[in-house]
Amino acid sequence: MVSKSDLILVAGITGGVGQLVAAKLLAKNLNVRGLTRNKAQAESMFDRQVELLEGDLREPNTLVSATKGVDYIICCTGTTAFPSARWDFINFVQPSNDPQAVDSEGVKNLVANAPHDLKRFVFVSSCGVLRKEQFPFKLLNLFGVLDAKLEAEKAIIASGFPYTIIRPGRLIDGPYTSYDLNTLIRAKTDGKKAVVLENGDRLNGETSRVDVANVCVESLFYELAVNRDFAIINSGERPQNTNWEQLFSHL
Numbered sequence: 001m002v003s004k005s006d007l008i009l010v011a012g013i014t015g016g017v018g019q020l021v022a023a024k025l026l027a028k029n030l031n032v033r034g035l036t037r038n039k040a041q042a043e044s045m046f047d048r049q050v051e052l053l054e055g056d057l058r059e060p061n062t063l064v065s066a067t068k069g070v071d072y073i074i075c076c077t078g079t080t081a082f083p084s085a086r087w088d089f090i091n092f093v094q095p096s097n098d099p100q101a102v103d104s105e106g107v108k109n110l111v112a113n114a115p116h117d118l119k120r121f122v123f124v125s126s127c128g129v130l131r132k133e134q135f136p137f138k139l140l141n142l143f144g145v146l147d148a149k150l151e152a153e154k155a156i157i158a159s160g161f162p163y164t165i166i167r168p169g170r171l172i173d174g175p176y177t178s179y180d181l182n183t184l185i186r187a188k189t190d191g192k193k194a195v196v197l198e199n200g201d202r203l204n205g206e207t208s209r210v211d212v213a214n215v216c217v218e219s220l221f222y223e224l225a226v227n228r229d230f231a232i233i234n235s236g237e238r239p240q241n242t243n244w245e246q247l248f249s250h251l
Ligand SMILES: NC(=O)c1ccc[n+]([C@@H]2O[C@H](COP(=O)([O-])OP(=O)(O)OC[C@H]3O[C@@H](n4cnc5c(N)ncnc54)[C@H](OP(=O)(O)O)[C@@H]3O)[C@@H](O)[C@H]2O)c1
Pocket: 011, 012, 013, 014, 015, 016, 017, 018, 036, 037, 038, 055, 056, 057, 058, 076, 077, 078, 079, 097, 102, 106, 124, 125, 126, 127, 168, 169, 170, 171, 172, 175, 209
């Protein structure tokens, strides 16, 4: 499993989950490289503790350096499910960073650029990808975000790389856009609810960004999490320590 000599690429490192993933990897003394579209902005977040490379998932040639020599990829990129400024409209009408571009084609570009000896591709997908006809997922998928996530999942599995596919419910806690790294490392779930994992896509509920980051990082330490796709929500009373081995062993 992951060791101190491994290099882990976090795609989407400036995002709510991505920042927490980076903080948790650093807390475990692991080597982190971040993929960002805006290096200057990301530098102000990570204070030189992370190697940052600029790249855009939509432009495969910008991913070559970022993926070179990495052992693991944790992909927590994403755009909004519904039209917003983050879709980067061209001339106010043509979206250029919508779910199809980022969550489907973009992730496929990342997979295509991954080194042939990649040890694991960890992907933050979404609850509902296998239940798109059911409420509330039908609504969530109006602009195709779940279609796009599912296409990416399929590409990751088809690549033959060892994978871990994580399907969170509605994200809560954060994003931690104005916190420093030490604050992020200490970040806890406000709700103090337990982590629930279940194979496939049957859970409904909310998921703390902190626990999405936790499961991304912890999965690297367990063979039990390899080639698994599962949902994660928070529910019930939180034990003092989350037993990840037990959680993964039920998958
Ligand atoms: N919100 C929910 O309720 C929900 C539910 C289930 C799953 N999810 C998924 O959970 C994941 C994490 O969510 P979050 O709230 O942490 O996301 P977030 O804060 O919106 O962060 C998204 C990240 O993606 C990056 N990104 C966007 N377009 C990109 C592109 N073209 N090339 C490279 N990077 C790009 C952004 O970087 P920039 O700084 O360059 O913009 C940012 O770092 C996402 O995959 C999301 O789809 C969300």
